[in-house]
Amino acid sequence: MNYILYAVPFFFLLIGLELLADRWRGMRSYRLADAINSLSAGVLSTTSGLLTKVVGLLTYGFAWQHWGLFELSVENPWVWVFAFVFYDFCYYWNHRLGHERNVLWAAHSVHHQSEDYNLSTALRQTSTGFIFGWIFYLPMALVGVPPLVFLTVGALNLLYQFWVHTRHVPKLGWFEWIFITPSNHRVHHAQNPIYMDRNYGGVFIVWDRLFGTFQEELDEEPVIFGVTTPLRSWNPLWANLQFYAALWRDAVRAESWWDKLRIWFMRTGWRPADVAAKYPLAKPDLASFVKFDVPLGRPAQLYATLQFIAYVIGGTWLLGWGEGWALGGQLLGWSWMAFGLYVLGTWLENRPWAPWLEWARLLANVPALWLAQRMELLPAGTEAWSLLGLYSLLSVVGIYLPRLGSARLAPR
Template identity: 45%
Template sequence: METYGKILLIAMPAFFVLVLFEKFWGVWKGQDTVPVTDMISSLSSGITNVTKDVLGLSIVVISYGWLFEKFSFFQIEASWLVYVIAFFALDFAGYWTHRIAHEYNIFWNNHIIHHSSEEFNLACALRQSISSIVKIFAVFLIPAALLGVPPQVIAVVAPLHLFAQFWYHTRHIGRMGFLEKIIVTPSHHRVHHAINPEYLDKNYGQIFIFWDKWFGTYQEEKPEIPAIYGVTRPVQTWNPIKINFMHLWLLIKDAWRAQKWSDKLKIWFMPLGWRPADVAQKYPVSKIEDVYHFDKYNSHLSQGMLFWSFCQLIVLLLLISYLFGNLAAIGTPGIFYYGGFVFLTVYAYSELMDRNPNAWVWELIKAVYAFYFVVTSGDWFDLNKFLPGSIYIFVGYLVISVGLSIWYSFRKIDFQLAN
């Protein structure tokens, strides 16, 4: 937990700088692929994901350590070759978990957030799940366990493998010659994120593209077919917490409404998009029929609302950095209370970004939640000890945040298109 938190203290600023670089690069080149609202939503999703992971808010059904202990045929030293084997094993496992997430209803809920952006940029790479509470990933690492790859090697390689999937989420890099035959490139991954019928559910590879070629899921990007991004059932929100559970909520409602008991059970394990016939007829859901003619989601924020939303993101990044750098000092259960504040903050300002007229209620709940800890302890998880005077800044932020949320929630003006 603490080690991962310290890694994120380095990784988060690096990712943020790269996202901003892509934004400014696109503006300079006349091809801006990073709308501000989309960027804030994506980065907010990343914050919720790493918070969940650092706090360990998941259940591992089968751990790699258990597999290694029960099934390893060999005991091998952690040489450079073992790290290479581990990297390939993780990528093999990643291919299959990724593919399953796209092919079955029950697993799509863990992945919809990653595809929810109707743009394709570095920021959308950070749209990662908080709904994957039960993890089965280790099952696909059985080959590594059989070969005797030590658990500590997997622990080192796994974050590197994850971070290495960031760079290819961009439209500013074209085809890459011979590398297209070996690794996943931006061209390959643009296909994967596209909802064009020709591209749908292709290129599941995470680092190496040959898995797709071997298992029949490869599709080359075609110049005459420009990729259109998003999901075929548009999420229509900037709120990453809502997005994480909307597919699950649809499945629950469909299972409840279905007349046949067999449909109530099998809906979870049927191919993605399958719905009971009686439910689909009585309760249709909005779906994109023509990918070349639909309106992207845009809540039409004013420049002031955009600026304030970005300020909220910056404040949260600073506060989450303090959490990750002081996990041991804050301790349990403090880190979980702090995590609750993080989730409330994201929910509140993303509701305001959606122009939900009740967004101010969530902001008020967040402030009351925070004030409880400030009043009862005289500090915000020892932040004032770390930086004298910071408690006054934090309280001021809470007051301003509530005030502006109420102002924007009730302000009756025509909002200009801001992005």
């Protein structure tokens, strides 16, 4: 069962409730472009999972079948309890190394790039974590945890982590000693030096207390969210590529072949001495920290919101039906989603070429629909073409009507 798919409506319901709590308490934990960017990264991640999760499933299944030391039964409730705790232990080390090694941080940094902290941040997930993430869960296969149990407890672990991404819940007393809470997870998302690289557990904070990585949220040190190398973009594709690109640039610039290789696996932030000397990196001054923002008119914001809703619906449909498609169909679905979210990012950044790129996106829907029908991913017939025509017409109106209205109202 795909628990994440069924949880999607509840995610958005809780986000809506958090927005109401914001208004009631006079807080501003949401900004439209930041929230859409976080959610876009999440939609892209789930869509990418159609193509990439086979890596983890195949390696786990092979290790369990051929190298499992014990035969643990799905029928035994204690196996589920053991697997739930063991999964979080493995997650702790996956998460910790994701902060401590350059190439792993390149994948995980996506989750930390938001400079706001709210429930949409929880859905801001990487699309490249599959490259190394599967390694950390092989111990579960080796002790005989069945794949069904592994997948289920993994989904439950991820679902638990959703609620801790909020500023509205204070410290929770004794609960803070055992479980991950909003307070100790706010610490994890901070870029304050005292808070960085702390509180790695997914469900249980006990691993951090045992291994010396726990840090309490301090009243005298308000959390500043984000990363020390700011993304400064609303583009989910660049969000996934930013740190890889930085590592690649440094690897190319390094004179030593050994440095070109080891930079990927050194501690996060390590750079070859010759590169650091020639190309120093300036870190933001937290005392004068200003969140990234791009001015965008209300009509353009509304247009972006409606287009994003369309992609959420499309992404949910892909998540529900795409698993049964052949590789070609999955690639088509991913390409359609990735390009659309990229264009939406340029729109939110108010790029001069954003309207022209939006035209290209609308036109690209025509061959995409034709291919989808040829591959029998969508039913043949005129209904889909009629819907696409209506959608395209409304989109064109959305692109140009606000601009025409602004031109008429402008003083002469």
